[in-house]
Every structure is written in structure tokens, then in C-alpha cells.
């Protein structure tokens with residue numbers, strides 16, 4: 434099976450925080466890793482969303498070009514994702530020439546097919562800066578809640594999206610002066626023309642119930658044309674005749690990156706036609722990992738844009754949306770320093786610790802609160818006491834009671850232990866089903882159960898006691914334990930890939946495949962004899978109090994500009 438796996442494109446104005454990460458990229462990574470493990474052909478892509486007025490305004494404030502500002506952030510974000518073990522096949526950017534070329538071609542097809550029209554609009558203009566002021570280039574008082582300064586596209590206080598002409602007492606963010614409204618022609622995507630198609634698609638697609646219900650209510654409320662252009666320099670030049678000096682609205686081009694990033698991936702591989710086997714092949718599947726606020730863009734606007742091109746693109750097959758993650762009861766906020774950002778996190782703990790804690794708490798059915806206490810509980814009680822401890826007990830058992838070389842065939846197992854193996858395999862299958870449905874919290878819960886049951890098995894069977902009285906039976910117990918450990922390593926790979934590799938390396942599993950795990954191969958028959966190497970604990974306990982203090986220190990050091998110790 435061929436799978437396109439994608440996650441929402443992070444906006445390149447800043448490093449993402451932990452809530453951003455679990456809401457899209459980390460979830461997509463677990464899904465991509467699972468499908469590779471079962472032997473599917475996966476192309477996992479995303480990229481930095483670099484255009485739009487928030488980046489342009491920030492760059493102007495810093496006195497740098499938007500391109501330099503965005504590309505420096507893109508580089509930093511890409512490196513962080515590598516450090517987090519995100520297994521992208523292509524993490525690109527919207528400034529990539531392939532993306533720009535694709536977006537312009539795509540919109541010319543949409544235009545020729547009659548889905549683009551123009552309309553004259555009144556837009557803020559600054560006579561001193563001699564430029565139009567789209568979106569965030571204007572601020573003023575929110576017409577809904579009275580908050581000032583509300584941004585031109587959204588009020589940060591009441592959270593409502595705004596049209597900048599609604600702002601009370603608007604001003605230009607560049608010079609602070611009064612703005613005037615000037616008429617300008619804008620181009621629009623005729624989304625209402627595709628209402629019937631979208632309703633059919635929602636009927637036909639096997640999307641989750643919350644996505645379908647949410648999207649249908651959107652369509653029933655009446656789809657509106659979507660603004661396609663902005664009077665702004667920073668972005669992709671609009672290709673429409675007469676649209677010189679305009680760029681494509683950032684939301685309407687970044688979403689096409691799902692296609693262009695796959696095209697770019699295969700170009701780099703030297704197989705430029707192969708993207709068609711993914712995007713234009715009805716046998717291939719597409720998946721999208723996004724936050725809940727992004728649903729209509731993926732279930733309505735994106736499929737409509739693909740359809741309007743006249744090409745036979747695959748539609749979104751799986752849209753997995755998450756609710757919000759809060760931090761210690763509050764929304765993440767950079768200015769108020771609430772939350773943890775993905776660069777800071779790696780200075781505190783190995784990536785896999787965070788990956789485990791975040792995926793096991795993924796907000797799948799409602800908002801979830803994350804914090805120091807729950808992090809400590811997840812790492813110490815689950816990752817260390819249950820999972821890490823079991824791995825260590827089993828491998829030390831082999832060293833002590835099998836003289837470091839374990840060999841016993843499955844055929845020699847007594848029926849009682851053969852049954853224990855069956856239970857491990859059953860749970861392994863259940864975990865696989867959860868991964869396939871993108872229900873990662875359930876995968877985590879069952880993995881923990883796998884480890885807890887395996888620990889209990891060792892405590893009940895006491896191989897250390899049997900080793901003195903009934904050596905043969907102690908080996909049978911170790912056989913079951915080693916099998917559980919191999920299953921656990923494979924099951925952990927999508928969530929904690931480095932810990933999984935560590936177990937595989939210490940135990941010497943998958944030797945014949947160079948240590949590369951495979952979902953369906955969890956019998957240890959092929960690994961015999963098992964001779965554990967460099968056995969050591971794979972997880973260490975953490976202290977929330979110490980970590981919190983360390984983070985404070987990190988932040989103080991950063992704001993004071995001292996070099997790291």
C-alpha cells in the first residue's frame with residue numbers, strides 16, 4: 434500500500450511549542466513510522482509556511498528581509514525536527530521553487546476552469562508608507578470586545594477572526610499613522626460552485642464522524658468565496674492576467690504544499706514522474722494530521738481546490754484532528770511564558786521522553802492539560818518503572834540465568850507458556866489496529882499494559898528462583914519474556930524510536946535485517962541464540978522540580994544573553 438502522510442505546515446515565525454507538535458507533526462510521525470513498519474510505501478512530508486503578513490510585519494520590525502527571516506527560522510525548525518526524531522522524507526518550505534511553480538500552474542488551471550472571479554474591495558492604505566495594508570499590517574480596536582490593539586485578521590483577546598475594515602480607529606503598524614480605505618481589485622476562488630461536489634465527497638469519504646459533522650454544518654451554513662490575493666510583495670506572485678503586483682493569500686497556497694512537497698521529493702530522488710503514483714493513483718491513500726481549528730481547510734477548501742484544477746487527484750482519506758493541549762491549566766503563550774517550546778524541551782530531556790508523554794496524552798477526544806506533574810508520572814511510573822525496567826530485568830535475566838547465551842526453540846515450550854505467547858500476540862494485533870486508526874492514546878495504553886503484564890509475569894514466575902531448582906523452566910520463562918520484549922520494541926518504535934533501537938541493539942533482535950524492526954516479525958525464533966550486549970537501563974527517572982528549575986535558568990540565561998555553560 435502507498436501512503437501519503439502529511440502534517441499541518443508550521444508557520445515559520447517562531448519555533449513550535451509542545452502543543453503545536455503533538456497537534457500535527459508528532460502524530461503524523463507516529464503514523465508514518467507505523468506504516469513503514471508494516472511494510473507500506475510511505476512518503477511523509479510537510480514544510481515551513483513562510484509567507485503571509487505576520488512574517489512580513491515581524492521582518493520589517495527587525496529590519497531584515499522577510500525572506501531572510503523566514504529562511505533562518507525554517508532552518509532552525511528543520512534541525513529541531515531532526516533532533517526530535519521526526520522521520521520526514523521531505524521537510525520543505527513554501528519558498529521552494531517547486532512549490533512556487535506548482536502553485537502558479539495550479540491556479541492557472543483553476544482560473545481556466547472558471548473557478549476564479551474578481552471583485553473590487555476597499556482595503557486599508559497608508560499614504561505615508563505608500564502601500565496597501567493587508568491583514569496584520571493594520572491594528573485597531575476590536576468591534577466585538579473593545580480590545581486594543583486587535584490585529585487586522587484576528588482579535589487575540591476574544592479570538593474572533595476579523596476583517597480589517599471592521600476595526601475601530603485603525604492605524605498602520607509600520608508608522609502608527611491613520612489609514613485610508615482605497616479600492617483595489619481582488620481575485621476570489623468560487624468555492625460555492627463546488628458545494629455539491631463537497632457534499633458528495635463528505636458522503637463518500639471514510640472520514641471520522643467529528644470531521645464529517647463539522648464540515649457538513651459548514652457547507653449547510655453556505656460556503657463563501659475565498660479571497661485569493663493580497664496587495665503585498667511577500668508571497669507567491671498571483672498568475673492571473675491583470676493581477677500584477679498581487680500575491681496569493683498565504684492560506685490558499687500553503688495548503689497546496691501537500692502536493693508540491695511530494696513532487697519535490699521525487700524530483701530530488703531522480704524519479705520526477707513517481708509523485709503521480711501517489712497523488713493521481715486511486716490505490717494510494719492520503720492522510721492529514723492537524724489541529725481541530727484547521728478541519729475545514731482540509732475537508733472542504735483543499736479537496737475543492739484539487740477538484741477545480743480538473744486533474745484526478747486523490748481526495749483526503751484520513752483527516753486526524755486533535756483538540757487543544759493546555760499547559761498547567763492555561764493556553765500556551767509565548768509572551769506570558771506559559772508552556773514549553775520544542776527547543777527548550779530538548780535541553781531538558783531526551784526527545785523520546787517527551788514523545789512518549791505527549792503521544793500518551795494526545796488530545797483525541799477533548800482538550801488535555803499537560804504539566805510538570807503529569808510528565809513526571811508518565812516518565813517515572815510508565816516509561817521507567819514499567820517499560821524500561823522490564824527490558825532491563827529480562828536482559829539481565831538472560832545474562833545471569835542463561836550464561837549470556839539464550840537458546841530454546843518455541844517447540845520446546847510447555848502449553849502454559851505457549852498461551853502466554855498468544856496473549857502477547859493478541860495485544861500486539863490490538864496495538865496495530867489502534868495505530869492504523871490513528872488512535873495513538875490507545876496504542877500507548879496497550880503498550881503500557883503489554884509491559885505491565887510482562888513485569889507481572891516475571892514476578893509470578895520468578896525465573897531467578899527457578900534457575901536454582903528447575904533450569905529448563907526458567908529458560909521457558911525467559912523465552913516468553915524475550916518475546917514480550919521484542920514485541921514491545923516494535924510497538925514502541927512509532928512513539929519512542931530511539932528507545933526501541935536501544936532495546937533492539939542490547940538484545941540483538943532483527944540481526945538478520947541489520948537491526949531494522951518489522952511489525953509482523955515478533956517471534957524470537959530468528960534471533961536465536963540471543964546474546965545481550967552492553968546491557969544498561971534504557972530510561973532514567975526524572976524530577977519535575979529539578980526540570981522546572983532548569984528551565985527557569987535556561988530562560989534567564991537566554992534573556993541575559995550569557996553564553997551557555
Ligand SMILES: [Zn+2]
Pocket residue numbers: 575576577578579580583588589590591592593
Ligand atoms: Zn475581540
Ligand SMILES: [Zn+2]
Pocket residue numbers: 559560561562605606607608609610
Ligand atoms: Zn504607515
